[in-house]
Amino acid sequence: MFPTFEVIPAVDMQDGEVVQLVQGEKGTETTYGDPVDAAQKWIxxxxxxxxxxxxxxxxxxxxxxxxxxxxxxxxxxxxxxxGGGIRTVTDAIDLLSRGVDRVILGTAAIENPDIVAEISESFPGSVMVSLDAKDGEVLVSGWTESTGLDPAEAATRYEDLGAGAILFTDVDVEGQMKGVQTDPVRQVAESVEIPVVASGGVASVDDVRTLRDVGASAVVVGSALYRGEFSLSDAKRALD
Incomplete structure (x- = not known):
């Protein structure tokens, strides 16, 4: 998983279309068309x-x-x-059997941490736990509820349960195109041995490099790619 640092395009879907939200809030979306077209474009x-x-x-x-x-x-x-709406072991196993390489669990993993271990028994390394944080606390239910959990402490717990990776989203800067915050990503990356994928706030190739340098194994990028702020090839050249 992520043998070298990757820039991973986001294909976020709402009502059958690709959208990008600001801080995950409904009503802030910009629409970018058909999901298959977007996926093929990024490939x-x-x-x-x-x-x-x-x-x-x-x-x-x-x-x-x-x-x-x-x-x-x-x-x-x-x-x-x-990720999105995967709430049971059966859901996850069905998707992994269908061809999904990693299932992203957020709310389900917070409410029932043992689900990570159960899925990992059948598909080792296939669970990516999503820790979405605002003001230093993990959120659930589409970023609408705070859990009071510290992201770094939570990451350690899920690594112990068999998670293959952590997806850390900095909701404070998500979708705003104003740059990234390094300390939250660094703290999570330093807390675990498994890959940490960073998300939120990326507006330039400099942001991508910064997240790599503070310990992220990959970065998910949405708005910056869709708006043409930089391309995947731009990012690869900058990282090389």
Whole structure:
């Protein structure tokens, strides 16, 4: 998993279309068309992994963009990580059997930490636990509820339960295109041995380099890529 640092394009889906939200809030979305078209665009641009999120699933607790996800899985031949509305072991196992490489668990892992170990028994390394933090506390339910958990402490716990990676999203800067905060990412990365994938605030290739330098194994990028602030090839050249 992530043998070298990667820039991973986000394909966030709402009502069957690709969208980008500001700080995860409904009503702030900018729409970018068909999910399969977006996925293929990023692969043509050099993406080796895709980050898929069913936003309706994240907010409502059940996957609403399954048809779009299936269409992407049929159309692409790169690694895929998927989150949003995955609440049970059965859901996760079905998706992993279908061809998803990593399932991203947020609310489900917080409410039932043992789900990470249960899934990992059948598919070792396949669970990416999503720790989305605002003001230093982990959020759940589509970023609408605070848990009071410290992200670094939570990351250590999930590593012990068998998580293959941590997805750390800095909600304080997510979607704002104003740059990244380094301390929260560094703290999580230093707390575990498994890969930490950073997300939130990336506006330039300098931000990408910064996150790599503070310990992230990969970075998920949404708005900056969709708005053309830089390309995947720009990022690769800068990292090289």
């Amino acid at each position: 043509e641009g050099g993406a080796e992994t895709l980050h898929l999120v069913d936003l309706d699933g994240a907010f409502e607790g059940e996957r609403k963009n399954a048809t779009a996800v299936d269409a992407i899985l049929d159309a692409v031949d790169v690694e895929v990580q998927l």
